[in-house]
Amino acid sequence: MKTLDVKSLDFKKGNGLIPVVIQDFKSKEVLMVAYTNEEALRKTLQTGYAHYWSRSRNKLWKKGETSGNVQKVKNILVDCDYDTLLFLVEQKGNACHTGEKTCFHNKLLEADRLRKL
Amino acid sequence: MKTLDVKSLDFKKGNGLIPVVIQDFKSKEVLMVAYTNEEALRKTLQTGYAHYWSRSRNKLWKKGETSGNVQKVKNILVDCDYDTLLFLVEQKGNACHTGEKTCFHNKLLEADRLRKL
Numbered sequence: 001m002k003t004l005d006v007k008s009l010d011f012k013k014g015n016g017l018i019p020v021v022i023q024d025f026k027s028k029e030v031l032m033v034a035y036t037n038e039e040a041l042r043k044t045l046q047t048g049y050a051h052y053w054s055r056s057r058n059k060l061w062k063k064g065e066t067s068g069n070v071q072k073v074k075n076i077l078v079d080c081d082y083d084t085l086l087f088l089v090e091q092k093g094n095a096c097h098t099g100e101k102t103c104f105h106n107k108l109l110e111a112d113r114l115r116k117l
Numbered sequence: 118m119k120t121l122d123v124k125s126l127d128f129k130k131g132n133g134l135i136p137v138v139i140q141d142f143k144s145k146e147v148l149m150v151a152y153t154n155e156e157a158l159r160k161t162l163q164t165g166y167a168h169y170w171s172r173s174r175n176k177l178w179k180k181g182e183t184s185g186n187v188q189k190v191k192n193i194l195v196d197c198d199y200d201t202l203l204f205l206v207e208q209k210g211n212a213c214h215t216g217e218k219t220c221f222h223n224k225l226l227e228a229d230r231l232r233k234l
Contacts, residue, residue: 005226021138021147028145030138033201045227048234076228077221080213084150086221096197104194104203109122110162111193117165 006045010083011038017053018085022095025074025088031095032103034063036085044073050087069093123162127200128155134170135202139212142191142205148212149220151180153202161190167204186210 011018017035024031034052036044040060043051050063050071064070071089078085096103128135134152141148151169153161157177160168167180167188181187188206195202213220 001222001224003224003226019136019150021150023147030140030147030203033136033138033196045231048231073228073231075231076225078223078225079150079220080215080217080222081220082223084220085225086147098197100197103196103198103201105118105197106195106199107118107120108193108195108202109120111190114162114165114190114192 004078004082006038006041008082009038009041009078009085010081013083017055018083020052020085020087022050022071022087022089024091026090029102030104031071031089031091031101041085044076044087048073050089064092067093067097069095071095121195121199123155123158125199126155126158126195126202127198130200134172135200137169137202137204139167139188139204139206141208143207146219147221148188148206148208148218158202161193161204165190167206181209184210184214186212188212 016037020034020036022031037053040051040053050073054061070092073087073089075088076085094101133154137151137153139148152172154170157168157170167190171178187209190204190206192205211218
């Protein structure tokens with residue numbers, strides 16, 4: 001496992017934004033996908049709590065700032081292209097704003113037949 | 118868990134592309150992140166093997182088409198905004214083109230201090 005710093009990340013490819021996969025560090029469930037920029041990432045590293053960049057509201061936000069469902073970040077991994085991050089987190093409450101445990105709570109209808117292949 | 122079809126997905130937000138988190142269905146390891154469009158998704162559903170859209174080569178590709186490290190897709194979940202997918206796969210060989218098991222094989226240096234927070 002190689003170690004690299006924030007300055008090595010490729011923020012350019014996504015116009016300043018990098019997608020982040022957020023995974024529960026214990027259950028290994030994938031909770032959500034969000035976006036970060038250098039500012040949000042530094043805020044995450046400083047505070048220990050996940051901060052992201054909202055593409056719709058065009059602002060930095062702390063996950064759980066209104067709901068209280070914060071994410072304590074235990075570790076951060078970087079992919080082979082340095083353009084995607086994986087946050088291992090301790091999730092307080094539910095991750096999804098709909099009240100579901102994870103954001104991936106819908107099934108794709110057409111995927112049903114995959115089981116028969 | 119709600120069920121929805123391919124036509125309900127929000128391909129518009131990402132100019133025709135949707136990010137996909139790929140997770141090993143047994144170990145629950147996050148293997149990689151890739152992008153799909155409607156064509157690549159339909160090809161995945163037809164064949165049972167993961168196909169993606171390459172943003173750098175601007176073409177549809179089958180994961181493992183040259184390396185043999187294909188991904189048999191067991192299930193597909195959709196997030197709350199219908200703009201991100203989660204593929205649960207059976208990975209043949211290693212997922213990363215570098216030969217590593219997963220693409221997330223680098224540590225972020227500054228994340229070391231998170232353990233002390």
